[in-house]
Amino acid sequence: MIRRYQVGEMLMDTGAVVGSYVAGEGFLPGWKLVIGEGTEGVVAGAEAAKTAGSVEAVEEHQGFTLTYPLAEEEKIFGLGETIRGMDKRGWLYTSFNVDDPIHLPGKHSLYASHNFLLFVKKDGCFGLFVDNPGQVDFDLGYSHTREAKIYVHEGGADLYLVEEESPIEVVRAFRRLIGKSYEPPRWAFGFGQSRWSYFTADEVREVAVKHREAGIPLDMIYLDIDYMDSYKDFTVDTERFGDLKALVQDMKEMGIHLVPIIDAGVKMEEGYSVYEEGVEKGYFCKKEDGSLLVAAVWPGRVHFPDFLKAEAAAWFGDQYQFLLDMGIDGFWNDMNEPAIFYTEDHLKEVFEKIEDYKGKNLDISAFFSFRNLIGTISNYRGDYERFYHEVGEKKLRHDTVHNLYGAKMTQAAGEAFERMGKKGEVLLFSRSSYIGSHRYGGVWTGDNKSWWSHLLLNLQQLPGLNMCGYLYSGADIGGFGDDCTEELLLRWLALGVFTPLFRNHSALGTRRQEFYAFENEDAYRNIVRLRYELLPYLPMAFDRAVEEDSLLFSPLGFVYQEDERAWEIEDEVMLGEEILLAPVYQPHVHGRMVYLPEEMLYVRVSKGLKEAEKTPMSAGDHYVPLKVGEVGFFLRKGYAISYTEAAECVRDAKKECEVLSFEGKE
Ligand code: GLC
Numbered sequence: 135m136i137r138r139y140q141v142g143e144m145l146m147d148t149g150a151v152v153g154s155y156v157a158g159e160g161f162l163p164g165w166k167l168v169i170g171e172g173t174e175g176v177v178a179g180a181e182a183a184k185t186a187g188s189v190e191a192v193e194e195h196q197g198f199t200l201t202y203p204l205a206e207e208e209k210i211f212g213l214g215e216t217i218r219g220m221d222k223r224g225w226l227y228t229s230f231n232v233d234d235p236i237h238l239p240g241k242h243s244l245y246a247s248h249n250f251l252l253f254v255k256k257d258g259c260f261g262l263f264v265d266n267p268g269q270v271d272f273d274l275g276y277s278h279t280r281e282a283k284i285y286v287h288e289g290g291a292d293l294y295l296v297e298e299e300s301p302i303e304v305v306r307a308f309r310r311l312i313g314k315s316y317e318p319p320r321w322a323f324g325f326g327q328s329r330w331s332y333f334t335a336d337e338v339r340e341v342a343v344k345h346r347e348a349g350i351p352l353d354m355i356y357l358d359i360d361y362m363d364s365y366k367d368f369t370v371d372t373e374r375f376g377d378l379k380a381l382v383q384d385m386k387e388m389g390i391h392l393v394p395i396i397d398a399g400v401k402m403e404e405g406y407s408v409y410e411e412g413v414e415k416g417y418f419c420k421k422e423d424g425s426l427l428v429a430a431v432w433p434g435r436v437h438f439p440d441f442l443k444a445e446a447a448a449w450f451g452d453q454y455q456f457l458l459d460m461g462i463d464g465f466w467n468d469m470n471e472p473a474i475f476y477t478e479d480h481l482k483e484v485f486e487k488i489e490d491y492k493g494k495n496l497d498i499s500a501f502f503s504f505r506n507l508i509g510t511i512s513n514y515r516g517d518y519e520r521f522y523h524e525v526g527e528k529k530l531r532h533d534t535v536h537n538l539y540g541a542k543m544t545q546a547a548g549e550a551f552e553r554m555g556k557k558g559e560v561l562l563f564s565r566s567s568y569i570g571s572h573r574y575g576g577v578w579t580g581d582n583k584s585w586w587s588h589l590l591l592n593l594q595q596l597p598g599l600n601m602c603g604y605l606y607s608g609a610d611i612g613g614f615g616d617d618c619t620e621e622l623l624l625r626w627l628a629l630g631v632f633t634p635l636f637r638n639h640s641a642l643g644t645r646r647q648e649f650y651a652f653e654n655e656d657a658y659r660n661i662v663r664l665r666y667e668l669l670p671y672l673p674m675a676f677d678r679a680v681e682e683d684s685l686l687f688s689p690l691g692f693v694y695q696e697d698e699r700a701w702e703i704e705d706e707v708m709l710g711e712e713i714l715l716a717p718v719y720q721p722h723v724h725g726r727m728v729y730l731p732e733e734m735l736y737v738r739v740s741k742g743l744k745e746a747e748k749t750p751m752s753a754g755d756h757y758v759p760l761k762v763g764e765v766g767f768f769l770r771k772g773y774a775i776s777y778t779e780a781a782e783c784v785r786d787a788k789k790e791c792e793v794l795s796f797e798g799k800e
Contacts, residue, residue, distance in 0.1 A: 135297050136311055141167065141198055142290025145534055146442070146525045148267050149545070150570040153311040155294060162262075162295055166201040200264075200284040200293075208255040209701065210274050210282065211301070211689060214248025214602035215567070215579055217241055219704045220594050220689050222251070226276040230269040231537050231566045233473035233513055235581035235615055237591065242271075245471055245580045246567040247537035248602035250308060253282075254301055254691070254701075261296030261304040263311070267535040267568065288534045301692045302684065305601050309683035313573045315605045316548070317680055318634075321391060321784040322464065322561040322606070323673045324353025325662050327648060328639035331360035334374045335381045342390050344650055346782060350659050351666045353783045354464065354561075355385065356639065357394040365433035366401045368408055368456045382461040389783030393464035393561060394457060398472045398543055399429060399436030408453060412439060417446035419521045419532065427521040428478040431469055438472055441542035442523040442535060450543070451550025458554070464561030465547065466578070470540035471566045477517045484511055540566020548574025563635065569602050576606030578635055584613030584644070589626050590719040593707060596633065596687035605679055605686050608635030617645035620652040621721055621762050627661045628765040629717040632709055634676055634686070636665060657763025660741055663780035664765055667743045670776040670791045675710035686710060694731040703729055712775050714768040718760055725759035734768040735796035743777050743794065750796070771798035 137158035161167055204210075210222045217237055218225055229247035237244065249264040251272070264270055269287040277283065294311060298304045309315070327345065332338045338355055345352040361378070363369040370378045382392050400409055400418070412418050418437035419427050426437050440446040454465065476484075484507050491504050518533040525535075532539075544564040548571075551560045562575035579595055582588040592609040599607045611630040612623040618640065630636045640647040649658040665672070679686040688708045691701035706716040706728065716728040730753050738747040738760065751758075751768070760766045769775065774795030781787045 136307055137295045137297075139293045139295065140290065141169075141286070141293065144265070144292055145267065145289040145530055146528065148265055148538055148568065148570060149541075150263070150265050150568065151292075151294070151311055152313040152573075155311060158295060162200070162293055164202055167198060168201070169198045197285060197287040198291075199286075202253075202282045204253075204275055204280050204282055205255045206280070208253060209691075211252040211254065212248070212250045212261070212598055212601050213272065214250065214569070214598050214604065215244050215246040215577065215595060216248075216598065217244065217591065218594075220597055221704065222272075222598075223275045224279075225274060227272040227274070228269065229272070229537055231471040231540060231568075233469065233471050235583075237580075237582055237588065245540070245565050246577065248567070248569050248598070248604075250569065250602050252301055252304055252601065259298075259301050259304055261294075261308050263294040263296070263308065263569070264291055265294065266291035267538045268533060269536070300695060302688070305685060305692075306683045308601070309603055312569055312603050314683075315572050315603045315680050316562070316575050317558060317677070318561045318576065318606050319463070319559055320673060321353045323634065323669065323676070324636070324784040325351055325665060326354030326356060326393065326635075326637040327352060328356030328610075328637055329358065329646070329648070330640070330642045331358035333360050335376050335378075338381065338385070338392070341648065342385060342388055344648070346388060348649065348655055348659060349782070350649055350655075350662050351780060351782050352390055354391050354393050354637070356466065356637070357392055359395055359397065359432055361394055364401065364403070365397070365431075366403065366406055366408070367396055368453045369406075379460040386461060389785045391464050391561070392462060393466060394462060395466050395468050396454070396547075397431060397468050398470040398539070399431040399433070399438055401433035402428070402435045402437060403433075409437070412437060412446075412449070415445075415449065417443070417449055419523065421521050429472070429517070430475045430477070431473060435478070438521070438539075439543075440523050441539060441546050442525050442530070447542060447546035448550070451546040451548075451553075454547055454550055455554070458556070458560075463556075463559060467540070467543050467547065467562070467564040467575070470543045470564060471513070471536075472539055474513055474517050476511050477514075477520065479520060480511065480514050480517050484508070537568045540564055541568035541571035544571040544575040545573075563606060567604070572603030572605075576635060577604050578607065578637070579609045581614045581641070582610055584616040584618035584622060584640075586622060586719055586721060588613055589622070589629060589717070590705060592626070592633075593629060593715070593717060593719070594704065597685060597689050597692075597707060600679070600685040600687050605676060606634045608633040608637060610637065610639040612638050612640060612647045614639055614641050615644065618647050619721075620654055623647060623652065624654065624657050624661065624763050625718050627658065629715070629719075631661055631665045631668070631765055632672070632713075632715055632767075634672070654763060660739070660763065661765055664739055664743065666780035666784075666787065667777045668775070669784065669787045670778050671710075671712075674776075675712070678710065690714070690729075690731060697731045699729055700731045709767075712770055712773040714770065716758070716766070716768070724761055725757055728756050728758045728768075730754060730756065730768065733771050733798055735771075736766065736768055737794070738764055738766045740764045742780075744792070750798070769794065769796045771796055
């Protein structure tokens, strides 16, 4: 049963909800509402805003807080793409999408805002969705261990209370409320190789040929920003890429799809048709005085399309046709928080202030203020308060609807593909998101690092993302920033093999991360081939999660509700109904401790599923051996999965399947 409670008027319909609910009577049972300032929530919010660069915004604010007493053993799941573990209790999370590539546990925000929480205690559970497109802070037992406090900064909110018998039923009811998750074309379940950047058509061909020659399956090569002419969306640098259409065609013949990146900012340049048309038709975001906001991203000065304005969104969506016409059928939408390197206005302010410091003795406070001037120039909170969106008759200040920007960019593309009759045929995923965009595309978790802790973070983010509708998701395997090692890459691939988005991506300036950058080609090949052996199973488990509005990845407790230990496990997940995953996420080890809630079959793969070592294991704790380059998983008793022979791409996958099953001892 879902009930909706309203606090004030929503600034706009976020589009998150499509299903049915009833109007709740009174107020959210068990929750206290305080409108206005003077609450501790404001303090927590101020702290978070400080890290985002503006305290004033909080002090002026008129928001509201919701407070709820937590039972000692109560756990809190959900919140989609966030840092820290699966159980979210004990930290302050801020929904205010940010382009921040340093995902340390001390951070409060990432690229997405997924305001759905699931509270679980001994005598029951419930879900809560806070639908508000601006900043929302979730103080989940952070200020006070026994209290959850939610602070909505601006505008009204719709609160949806989801009451069902079990956590998984809560998730399913919530997912029915927000609508069916996006399903990509089948080939998107293959393996993808990416790099910022492959700079020329020849480099792209080299990646393709090397994979084919080594017998490492590959379905996608990603094109990062350098395929464009001067970072202009919907253009191609023909000097370096020649005839892109021909390249796309050649790759398709090899069974490989090229997937270009699309950035939110549109370069300001005379003669560039997307820019000129956008200006002429009034499709870019404006400031209060009606002039266009000038921000800067990769190309230098850009305008931001107003994705919240229906006509502008439709227009931007139509632009994808340029690449679709070349045979492209996949995209990743980026920098859509939106990321701002600087705005012209703020740059001016900063230069003026720098003048004040000239010739002065920079003492402790002057020095830090001076340093902050430059340090906080990007993604500056004040810049998000400088521009507006046209939503119907309303003009809404960006910061109050900030979290919708990336979601509406994804929706614009997804709706365009539908108009073009290509629903289900185009791969689409985004960096920034808000619940609702899960109906149009998937997400990747942004600029992680080549750190062991981020392998674990990848695992821990999956259930939360699934709860919020993002089933097609994954992380940059091997890590985006910093230098990867062979050991980390192989361990990470051994998790990535099971995630719908299975992509090796790394940043400019870091150590190369393709298989040929390392020595153990056999291990790499075996892991990627396992993914293709599992093709009769993985996409089927994915489809089932979409159909049934259920989780592809769930915390163990969701499946083994009566098992207290299962609820505490933060480094294992259930995949579909059949499999338990316990990846190795530490260096220099030859296995790990695994907790099994029931008897299972340990499947240890070093060279194909057929030859895998299969060991029945009893319920309880085990030290499970797993060497670097192997993949292990556990099959539940009474379950079976189908597999096939690995092919070099999804298109060539064999139809004939074999079955791996485990009947257990009795
Ligand atoms: C952003 C993206 C990253 C991409 C880079 C260059 O940092 O998150 O994936 O490689 O921009 O486009």
